[in-house]
Amino acid sequence: MLTFILWLVLFFLCWPLALAAFVLYPLVWILLLPFRLIGLTVEGIFAFLKAVIMLPARIAGVK
Numbered sequence: 001m002l003t004f005i006l007w008l009v010l011f012f013l014c015w016p017l018a019l020a021a022f023v024l025y026p027l028v029w030i031l032l033l034p035f036r037l038i039g040l041t042v043e044g045i046f047a048f049l050k051a052v053i054m055l056p057a058r059i060a061g062v063k
Contacts, residue, residue, distance in 0.1 A: 007021070
């Protein structure tokens with residue numbers, strides 16, 4: 001909601017810049033999507049490695 005209000009303020013102050021932001025935002029989101037997917041994959045790999053390393057301690061009952 002706050003983003004929308006800020007966009008409305010920008011539209012009121014400088015409408016060409018607001019329209020450019022409105023058009024370019026989806027394009028930038030699509031361009032950054034592969035990096036988000038890579039980050040999600042790396043985060044999953046680290047979580048898996050942590051689980052594998054901590055498995056003996058969990059089996060032994062050490063907290």
